[in-house]
Amino acid sequence: MNISTKKESTALVVTVSGRMDAVTAPEFEKSISDFITQGEKAFVVNLSGLEYISSAGLRSILACAKRLKEQSGKLIFSGLQGHVKEVFSISGFNGIFKIYESDAEGLKGV
Amino acid sequence: MIKVRNLSKRFGDSEVLRDVNIDINKGECIAIIGPSGAGKSVFLYCLNALQPHNGGNILINGTDIADKKTDINKVREKMGMVYQNFNLFSHLNVLENIILALVNVKKMPRAAAIEKADKLLEMVSLIDKRESYPDELSGGQKQRIAIVRAIAMDPEIVLLDEPTSALDPTMVGEVLAVIRDLAKQGFTMIIVTHEMNFAREIAHRVLFMDEQGIYESGTPDEIFASPKKPRTIAFIKKLKTFNYNVKSFNFDLIAMCARLELFCDKYNIERKTVNDTNLALEEMITYILHHCYKRLQTPNIDIIVEYGDIDKKIAIEIVHNGKPVNPFENIVFMADGEGSDTEDLGIFMVKKVASDINYKNEDGLSKFRIKI
Ligand SMILES: Nc1ncnc2c1ncn2[C@@H]1O[C@H](COP(=O)(O)OP(=O)(O)OP(=O)(O)O)[C@@H](O)[C@H]1O
Ligand SMILES: [Mg+2]
Numbered sequence: 090m091n092i093s094t095k096k097e098s099t100a101l102v103v104t105v106s107g108r109m110d111a112v113t114a115p116e117f118e119k120s121i122s123d124f125i126t127q128g129e130k131a132f133v134v135n136l137s138g139l140e141y142i143s144s145a146g147l148r149s150i151l152a153c154a155k156r157l158k159e160q161s162g163k164l165i166f167s168g169l170q171g172h173v174k175e176v177f178s179i180s181g182f183n184g185i186f187k188i189y190e191s192d193a194e195g196l197k198g199v
Numbered sequence: 200m201i202k203v204r205n206l207s208k209r210f211g212d213s214e215v216l217r218d219v220n221i222d223i224n225k226g227e228c229i230a231i232i233g234p235s236g237a238g239k240s241v242f243l244y245c246l247n248a249l250q251p252h253n254g255g256n257i258l259i260n261g262t263d264i265a266d267k268k269t270d271i272n273k274v275r276e277k278m279g280m281v282y283q284n285f286n287l288f289s290h291l292n293v294l295e296n297i298i299l300a301l302v303n304v305k306k307m308p309r310a311a312a313i314e315k316a317d318k319l320l321e322m323v324s325l326i327d328k329r330e331s332y333p334d335e336l337s338g339g340q341k342q343r344i345a346i347v348r349a350i351a352m353d354p355e356i357v358l359l360d361e362p363t364s365a366l367d368p369t370m371v372g373e374v375l376a377v378i379r380d381l382a383k384q385g386f387t388m389i390i391v392t393h394e395m396n397f398a399r400e401i402a403h404r405v406l407f408m409d410e411q412g413i414y415e416s417g418t419p420d421e422i423f424a425s426p427k428k429p430r431t432i433a434f435i436k437k438l439k440t441f442n443y444n445v446k447s448f449n450f451d452l453i454a455m456c457a458r459l460e461l462f463c464d465k466y467n468i469e470r471k472t473v474n475d476t477n478l479a480l481e482e483m484i485t486y487i488l489h490h491c492y493k494r495l496q497t498p499n500i501d502i503i504v505e506y507g508d509i510d511k512k513i514a515i516e517i518v519h520n521g522k523p524v525n526p527f528e529n530i531v532f533m534a535d536g537e538g539s540d541t542e543d544l545g546i547f548m549v550k551k552v553a554s555d556i557n558y559k560n561e562d563g564l565s566k567f568r569i570k571i
């Protein structure tokens with residue numbers, strides 16, 4: 090898994106690529122958690138380069154969302170593709186989170 | 200062209216081949232498959248008299264190769280051999296390797312031999328390597344040179360012993376392409392191979408060797424799609440499966456996924472199916488480890504992934520000896536915001552990607568069969 094970030098005026102854009110499974114999900118959770126500690130409150134997570142996600146990945150996302158809610162923060166997703174898009178749909182995650190086609194739309198949605 | 204009658208071959212007390220019979224016709228391409236140690240290589244070595252046989256006869260165009268009156272060098276000239284490890288002479292350059300036997304054995308004038316070698320090098324697109332030494336070539340290039348060296352002698356039969364198994368996967372294709380070309384040109388060929396798709400594609404006849412001989416033979420479709428005898432059935436079935444065993448809580452998920460990817464590549468399985476299979480495996484293993492075993496127990500989870508040639512579907516079989524629980528009986532999962540109870544999320548997703556799930560508890564083992 091690869092994580093990169095870009096600071097925009099309304100949010101931090103976090104681009105995640107590779108696989109988010111039982112091995113790598115904690116890494117994602119830790120990065121987001123670190124940004125929250127540093128004071129970030131709004132995230133647009135771009136998953137266009139994510140190839141695979143399992144329930145372990147979804148749980149990490151929920152854990153991040155929970156932490157953000159406590160601080161009235163925001164977790165928004167963009168660019169879901171193929172398998173990841175499908176997993177969001179079958180797990181009902183697309184009902185829980187705001188999902189946009191692109192980062193630009195996501196940033197407007199913050 | 201080749202007649203083998205009651206061939207037997209022993210090493211000391213161990214009989215590797217017993218009563219092998221086969222006729223091979225001119226222009227035929229024969230693939231030999233079978234488990235390691237079945238005698239496939241030994242059979243090829245007997246055919247070109249690299250190893251003497253102990254009983255029976257081998258007739259090449261009617262000449263008994265073990266007959267005292269037979270000039271074995273004349274017989275060998277008719278047979279080109281290609282080895283797994285290339286066997287090129289490292290102190291000679293490519294051109295010298297190819298013309299060595301032409302000049303010394305066939306007594307061909309050097310100029311004519313070079314002309315011939317160049318033509319063949321062009322055929323395998325390696326003309327610019329004619330002055331190179333074997334060490335300067337990739338594995339795939341070395342093997343193409345070895346093939347050129349074998350056919351330069353105008354053999355009537357080409358014997359190839361696992362010509363691609365020492366190669367890096369990226370180089371297998373270029374060597375298979377050259378062999379495919381030879382088959383098209385109508386060379387009589389016997390190829391021992393583990394490349395089953397290739398065997399299926401080019402062979403006229405497939406020999407499955409086991410139990411000291413040719414255990415079963417037939418057309419590629421007969422052997423690969425509907426083998427008749429138990430050991431052939433087991434061998435072919437195993438080829439189409441991916442096996443993995445989880446013996447620790449810290450099992451190597453990354454390695455398992457990598458091996459699954461390789462398996463799926465081999466059958467050109469579409470991306471969605473690969474991901475769904477991957478997901479089902481990860482979720483099932485995680486669930487079983489955490490719900491069916493205690494922390495101090497040693498888990499034992501057997502996984503078999505099988506690809507059905509006919510329905511083009513993946514079937515996953517999981518067997519474990521932990522506490523028998525059927526997680527699919529009572530799934531509690533509702534996506535209702537950040538507070539969702541995610542205990543059953545993984546199992547819920549398996550149910551979504553599977554087309555059929557079967558659970559049974561038998562002889563103290565829990566068995567799942569999941570179709571993707
Ligand atoms: N020179 C030898 N001396 C003694 N035993 C031998 C010799 N060569 C082969 N064998 C034995 O003969 C049997 C058949 O060997 P062979 O190399 O033909 O197997 P194979 O089918 O080619 O296997 P693989 O797929 O691993 O290449 C093996 O049990 C092997 O140990
Ligand atoms: Mg062998």
